[in-house]
Amino acid sequence: MVEFAGYRMPIHYGSQMEEHRCVRVFAGKFDVSHMGVVDIHGTDAGSFLSRTCVGDMQRLPREGSARYTLLLNRSGCILDDLIVYRMENGFRAIVNAGVKHSDVEWLNSHIGDSDVRLQLRDDTCIVAIQGPEAIGLTCRALDLDLQDRLEPFNFEVVSDELMGARTGYTGEEGMELVCSSRTAPEIWDRLGSVEVPSIGLGARDTLRLEAGMSLNGQDMTPCVMPFAANLAWTIDWDPPDRGFIGRKALEDARASGIDQKLTGLILEERGVLREGYEVSTKDGPGVVTSGTMSPTLGYSIALARLPRAATGECEVSIRGRRLPARIVRPPFVRNGKKVHK
Amino acid sequence: MSDYPPELRYTRTHEWIGEDETGCCVVGITEYAQDQLGDVVFVELPDTGSTFDAGEDACVIESVKAASDIYCPVAGKVVEVNDALQTEPGLVNEDPYGSGWIFRLEPADVDEGSELMDSSEYRELCEDDSDEDDD
Numbered sequence: 001m002v003e004f005a006g007y008r009m010p011i012h013y014g015s016q017m018e019e020h021r022c023v024r025v026f027a028g029k030f031d032v033s034h035m036g037v038v039d040i041h042g043t044d045a046g047s048f049l050s051r052t053c054v055g056d057m058q059r060l061p062r063e064g065s066a067r068y069t070l071l072l073n074r075s076g077c078i079l080d081d082l083i084v085y086r087m088e089n090g091f092r093a094i095v096n097a098g099v100k101h102s103d104v105e106w107l108n109s110h111i112g113d114s115d116v117r118l119q120l121r122d123d124t125c126i127v128a129i130q131g132p133e134a135i136g137l138t139c140r141a142l143d144l145d146l147q148d149r150l151e152p153f154n155f156e157v158v159s160d161e162l163m164g165a166r167t168g169y170t171g172e173e174g175m176e177l178v179c180s181s182r183t184a185p186e187i188w189d190r191l192g193s194v195e196v197p198s199i200g201l202g203a204r205d206t207l208r209l210e211a212g213m214s215l216n217g218q219d220m221t222p223c224v225m226p227f228a229a230n231l232a233w234t235i236d237w238d239p240p241d242r243g244f245i246g247r248k249a250l251e252d253a254r255a256s257g258i259d260q261k262l263t264g265l266i267l268e269e270r271g272v273l274r275e276g277y278e279v280s281t282k283d284g285p286g287v288v289t290s291g292t293m294s295p296t297l298g299y300s301i302a303l304a305r306l307p308r309a310a311t312g313e314c315e316v317s318i319r320g321r322r323l324p325a326r327i328v329r330p331p332f333v334r335n336g337k338k339v340h341k
Numbered sequence: 342m343s344d345y346p347p348e349l350r351y352t353r354t355h356e357w358i359g360e361d362e363t364g365c366c367v368v369g370i371t372e373y374a375q376d377q378l379g380d381v382v383f384v385e386l387p388d389t390g391s392t393f394d395a396g397e398d399a400c401v402i403e404s405v406k407a408a409s410d411i412y413c414p415v416a417g418k419v420v421e422v423n424d425a426l427q428t429e430p431g432l433v434n435e436d437p438y439g440s441g442w443i444f445r446l447e448p449a450d451v452d453e454g455s456e457l458m459d460s461s462e463y464r465e466l467c468e469d470d471s472d473e474d475d476d
Binding site: 011017202206274292293319 | 380385405407408
């Protein structure tokens with residue numbers, strides 16, 4: 001067990017490697033109830049999100065659609081990454097556990113005269129089911145008929161106490177269920193009854209890293225702009241007059257030239273890349289932001305913040321030794337298969 | 342439950358040291374240590390011929406979780422390393438007192454080792470640690 005964002009969470013339920021493999025070839029369930037569920041109501045909820053998020057949430061086409069987006073500070077750096085869901089009446093956001101209270105405080109401080117009300121829910125749980133068999137097994141366990149119609153990044157509100165979204169953090173097919181705390185134990189048990197094993201925080205980290213997904217607080221911080229976190233794709237620049245928080249700083253940075261990027265590394269010798277290791281490229285120094293031994297690939301992979309021009313071969317300092325590594329474009333693994341070049 | 346072979350001696354940092362039939366010392370990490378580390382994915386072995394003081398970091402074990410230093414239980418010279426760990430680091434998890442041994446050591450001072458614990462002292466240490474984990 002480990003302390004994570006004020007919650008006691010299992011790193012693994014047995015073997016982290018076994019849990020990782022199980023999600024890649026079958027399915028696994030994750031208790032991610034530590035994450036924050038924030039409901040956003042009021043007649044101005046849409047316009048409020050459009051001026052606080054880098055993506056234009058008013059463009060979410062209809063109830064049942066969702067988008068991955070970022071909250072920035074005025075300097076254009078990343079406070080949090082989140083998914084925003086368009087509900088029947090208003091919106092819902094799922095935010096990172098460690099910053100959920102500061103996110104709500106930050107958002108509240110920008111409501112001003114608008115008709116917006118935020119509620120950080122303390123009566124919900126989140127269960128993620130991920131893996132090639134995840135959607136079918138979830139639907140079977142919970143008697144749902146979503147599998148033939150739920151598109152990626154869409155969701156359905158099944159009842160007052162359950163919403164199911166086709167989203168995840170592993171690079172596999174899967175769902176994330178937001179349910180009432182009251183019904184969560186039964187959902188967890190029913191997933192167990194169709195043989196979906198429990199997966200700990202450790203495999204969650206190796207799975208997301210293989211999928212090339214950034215972790216808040218590690219690959220992105222309140223000192224890092226989206227350009228340097230491989231997240232520029234989340235920004236909606238149009239319409240040009242949508243003045244979201246941080247936009248001015250991003251435009252200034254873009255005009256003066258962006259000098260860093262977040263990209264992938266693979267280690268070409270035996271060893272394990274870890275957060276904080278220094279990287280030398282022919283274009284200058286960089287640093288590993290997340291690293292691990294990839295259980296799927298059998299060699300070490302990492303995300304690293306490097307000079308924007310850097311490509312090809314580089315070196316990583318590991319305990320005084322300089323080992324050769326290669327710069328690659330993440331993701332490393334998708335749907336169970338190697339995808340990096 | 343953890344296993345504490347009585348013929349071995351133990352460090353507070355969860356290494357074990359034993360003696361082979363030739364009088365050479367064999368070093369590894371304990372059942373308790375491998376369980377705490379989780380799946381071992383890489384062992385950075387020491388160079389044969391290198392010498393270490395007692396308590397000096399001699400090599401590194403990387404698990405899926407983190408990198409951990411392995412400390413030399415007694416002063417001495419490394420005479421052999423377990424090359425099998427290069428390709429099968431998981432032996433440290435599967436058989437920590439057997440095929441998961443890490444290196445053989447020629448001790449510098451045969452009297453040294455009084456700092457080490459016997460199996461019942463070491464068992465007590467681990468059980469105290471486990472109690473704290475359960476709080």
